[in-house]
Every structure is written in structure tokens, then in C-alpha cells.
Amino acid sequence: MRVLLSTIGSRGDVQPLVALASELRHLGHEVRMCVPPDFREWIDGLGIPVVPVGPGLRAAAARPADPQAPPAPPSPEQLRRAARATVAAQFETVTAAAEGCDVIVAAxxxxxxxxxxxxxxGIPYVFAAYCPAVLPSPHHAPPPLPVPGRPPAPETAGNRALWARDAAHFNDMFGAALDAHRASIGLPPAGDVRGHILTDRPWLAADPTLGPWPGPDGSGVVQTGAWILPDGRPLPAELAAFLEDGEPPVCFGFGSMRVPQDLARTLIGSARALGRRAIVLRGWAGLAPVDDGPDCLSVGEVNQQALFPKVAAVVHHGGAGTTTAAARAGTPQVVIPQVYDQHYWAQRVHRLGIGAAHPPAVPTGESLAAALRHALRPEVALRARAVAARVRTDGARAAAERLAAADPAA
Known part of the structure; x- marks a missing residue:
């Protein structure tokens, strides 16, 4: 079987698909990936053919966010033009990438x-989400997605109304472009764009303990467990030595997110306020210590599976992958959500008792120290270790085996 795995997004969107690709290849299947060009070198190095789609993402994330002078939001018409352009690029690129494939998995x-x-x-298609909140349900609201030019939803709006509003946004942004391209290849209009993308039987690649699907078993959602890519890389010598040279530090990282220029000062200051050392993961924003103090270290991309069990707490943005990695390590978390599904993961960390959810705002030294103080309580560490024992690690294998079945949507 030849499989195309396709996504548009940051490393948190790409890495689970690489985990699925690894399991599919282990089962003897051929895999091709269609992902942003930022990840081509990495995936090429794994021996997986790559077709790049869309523009590079890292350059935009590397520009520090300036809360004092945020860029002007695009107009609704600018958003529609961008939507038309991305739909056209996707049809061209995904069509070429899918040549000769037997199934497409899109995330x-x-x-x-x-x-x-x-x-x-004439081949099967599977949609995969990494977070329950991405999939419509009366049990939760859609992830917050501010749209320039559209007034906020009424505070009294229920979940069903919010999901209807979300569907209308998809139709407004992508409906005309999608149907025009479908007509050009002899297909009828899609109708409900969001429903067309998600299908009536989407897969949920999230851990059932961390992100359980709230609906009944007959809801159509197939929860496979999170798609975790095993990582056997050793930690860099400098990092290993730092870890051994004192009490477990606090680890700070925001992945591919843009952050304010002075955030590193706030992060390190909050750790120092509690007498803790700090590790700063530079990420795409290039975070770095603000001085040469021996109590902090800045590192690039490292093996989180090896690092997180060795730290006292992980402070992060709330991406699905980082949340799962920290939970799997049994390490308390502080989640500072910024966009989309990160708010869901922050609340799950809070409700499970495995850390703290910081308000979705730029933290101050005081607010972050308070959240850390809660996460570092002994009872939170005990709870985090208990939850870790329940996190599944076989999600990618389960998904690969299902995909290899005669009807992957069944």
C-alpha cells in the first residue's frame, strides 16, 4: 500500500504524521509526505519522500511578537484572497504528491x-485531528479563532451555535474556491466545507486520558491514541552536565510560537524567584538567557522524551505534542495558551491536576511564579506520575494497522 500523509502546520502538526509514517513503513507500506518546506531536510534524512507545500513557516515565527505594536490584522478580503491562493496551491501540490497512492491521510x-x-x-481519505476540541460536539465549544472583521460571538451562545458559526466561517473563507476547483475536475459542490474536510468518521490522534472524546461510542469518531514518534537521541553533553550539576531545573519552551522579545527575562525571573534553575528551549523564536548566570542554560531542539523526566516542571504553550510528552514523563506542567487548541490542553492539565493553566495572556514574573509554585507542589508531582502510567504509547501503531485494513474509514 502507498500512503500520502499531508498537513499544513508547524512541527507539532508534522511530527505525529512522521510517527505514523514510521509505523506504516515498519508494516511494509510505502509512505510519502506532503508538508511545509521547513521540514523537508529532517524528513528526507529519515528516508521518507517529501513534497513541500505552501510557504516556509519558521521565518514568521522567528520574528518576536511585539505586544506594544501588533501588526494590523488583515482585512476580510485579504483573508479571502489568501484562502483562494492556498486552496489553489493545495490542489496542485497534493494532486502531484498523491500520484500512485492508495489512500490519503490529512491532518x-x-x-x-x-x-x-x-x-x-477514487481512493480513500482519512482526516485526523490531534485534539478533541477540533471536532464538532455539543459537549464542547470550537477552539477560539478570532476573525478580523467579524464581531465576537455573544457570551450567551451555546456550543451548538458556536459550532454553526465556525462552519459558516469555513464556508465563507473557502467555499467558493473549493467548489470552483472541484468543478474544474468534474466534482459537485462540497456544500458544508468543514464537514467535507473532517468527514463523518474522523480519527482522533489524542491520548484517551489526556484528551478523551466526550461523545458516545457511536458518534463516528475513531480515537487511536496520540501518535508519538520514539526518540532515542542522547542529550547534548552540555545539557546532561547541567542537569547533573544541581537540583532539577524548570524547563521553558514555546516551540514554533512567536513570543514577545523580553519573554526570556520573565521566564528565568520566575524560576529564580522560586530558587530554581532554568533550561530555555530556544524554539523558533530564538529564546535565550538574558545573562551569563550559571543557573540557566539555553539549548536548541533536543529529545524531549529524555529531557522532561529530568526536570521539575515544564512551562510551555500547550501544543498537543508537548502536553503529551510532559504528561508521559510524569512531570508537572504550566501551560500558557496562545491560540486555537492550546486553550483546551491548558484546561485539561488543570482538570487532571497535573499542573497549572496560566491565563491566556503574556505572563508577568509574578503570575508565572504563582503558577509554577502551584505546579511544584508535591501532590501535583504525585498526580502527574499517576497519570503518566495511563498514557498510551501505541497510538501510531493502532492507526497504522487500521489504515492497512481493507476499509480504513471503518
């Missing part, structure tokens, strides 16, 4: 063209 709801390409080729 993230911005994969507007993938299902139409599969339909035109």
Missing part, C-alpha cells in the same frame, strides 16, 4: 483540497 483542518483530490482519484 489539520486547513487541508482543504486533500479530500477532493482523493475523491477525484
Amino acid at each position: 489539520t483542518a486547513l487541508q482543504v483540497a486533500a479530500r477532493s483530490v482523493a475523491e477525484a482519484m
Whole structure:
């Protein structure tokens, strides 16, 4: 079987698909990936063919966010033009990438063209979400997605109304472009764009303990467990020595997110206020210590599976992958959500009792120290270790075996 795995997003969107690719290849199947160009070198090095789609993402994330002078939001018409451009690029690129494939797996709801390409080729299509909140349910609201030019939803709006509003946004942004391209290849209009992308039987690649699907078993959602890529890399010598040279430090990292220029000062200051050392993961924003103090260290991309069990707490943005990695390590977390599903993961960390959810705002030294003080309580560490024992590690294997079945959507 030849499989195309496709996504548009940051490393947190790409790495689970690499985990699935690894399991599929272990089962003897051929895999091709369609991902942003930022990840081509990494995936090429794994021996997986890559077709890049869309523009590079890292340059934008590396520009520090300035809360004092935020850029002007795009107008609704600018958003529609960008949507038309990305839909056109997706149809062209995904069509070429899917040539000769037997099934397409798409992750993230911005994969507007993938299902139409599969339909035109007469092959199965599977949509995968990494967070329950991405999938419609009366039990939760959609992830917050501010849209320039659209007034906020009424505070009294229920979940069903919020999901209807979310569907209308997809139709407004992508409907005309999607249907025009479908017509050009002989397909009828899609109708409900979001429903077309997600299908009536989406997969949920999230851990059932951390992110359980709230609906009944017959809801159509297939929860496989999180797709975790095993990482056997040793920690850099400098980092290993730092870890051995004192009490477990606090680890700070924001992955591919943009952050304010002075955030590193706040992060390190909050650790110092509690008498803790600090490790700063530079990420795409290039975070770095503000001085040469021996109590802090800045490192690049490292093996989180090896690092997180050795630290006292992990402070992060709330990406699905980082949340799962910290939970699997049994390490308390402080989540500072910024966008989309990160708010869901912050609340899950809080409700499970394995850390703290910081308000979705730029932290101050005082607010972050308070959240850390809570996360570092002994009872939180005990709870984190208890939850860690329940986190599944076989999600990617389960998904690969299901995909290899005669009907992957069954």
C-alpha cells in the first residue's frame, strides 16, 4: 500500500504524521509526505519522500511578537484572497504528491483540497485531528479563532451555535474556491466545507486520558491514541552536565510560537524567584538567557522524551505534542495558551491536576511564579506520575494497522 500523509502546520502538526509514517513503513507500506518546506531536510534524512507545500513557516515565527505594536490584522478580503491562493496551491501540490497512492491521510483542518483530490482519484481519505476540541460536539465549544472583521460571538451562545458559526466561517473563507476547483475536475459542490474536510468518521490522534472524546461510542469518531514518534537521541553533553550539576531545573519552551522579545527575562525571573534553575528551549523564536548566570542554560531542539523526566516542571504553550510528552514523563506542567487548541490542553492539565493553566495572556514574573509554585507542589508531582502510567504509547501503531485494513474509514 502507498500512503500520502499531508498537513499544513508547524512541527507539532508534522511530527505525529512522521510517527505514523514510521509505523506504516515498519508494516511494509510505502509512505510519502506532503508538508511545509521547513521540514523537508529532517524528513528526507529519515528516508521518507517529501513534497513541500505552501510557504516556509519558521521565518514568521522567528520574528518576536511585539505586544506594544501588533501588526494590523488583515482585512476580510485579504483573508479571502489568501484562502483562494492556498486552496489553489493545495490542489496542485497534493494532486502531484498523491500520484500512485492508495489512500490519503490529512491532518489539520486547513487541508482543504486533500479530500477532493482523493475523491477525484477514487481512493480513500482519512482526516485526523490531534485534539478533541477540533471536532464538532455539543459537549464542547470550537477552539477560539478570532476573525478580523467579524464581531465576537455573544457570551450567551451555546456550543451548538458556536459550532454553526465556525462552519459558516469555513464556508465563507473557502467555499467558493473549493467548489470552483472541484468543478474544474468534474466534482459537485462540497456544500458544508468543514464537514467535507473532517468527514463523518474522523480519527482522533489524542491520548484517551489526556484528551478523551466526550461523545458516545457511536458518534463516528475513531480515537487511536496520540501518535508519538520514539526518540532515542542522547542529550547534548552540555545539557546532561547541567542537569547533573544541581537540583532539577524548570524547563521553558514555546516551540514554533512567536513570543514577545523580553519573554526570556520573565521566564528565568520566575524560576529564580522560586530558587530554581532554568533550561530555555530556544524554539523558533530564538529564546535565550538574558545573562551569563550559571543557573540557566539555553539549548536548541533536543529529545524531549529524555529531557522532561529530568526536570521539575515544564512551562510551555500547550501544543498537543508537548502536553503529551510532559504528561508521559510524569512531570508537572504550566501551560500558557496562545491560540486555537492550546486553550483546551491548558484546561485539561488543570482538570487532571497535573499542573497549572496560566491565563491566556503574556505572563508577568509574578503570575508565572504563582503558577509554577502551584505546579511544584508535591501532590501535583504525585498526580502527574499517576497519570503518566495511563498514557498510551501505541497510538501510531493502532492507526497504522487500521489504515492497512481493507476499509480504513471503518
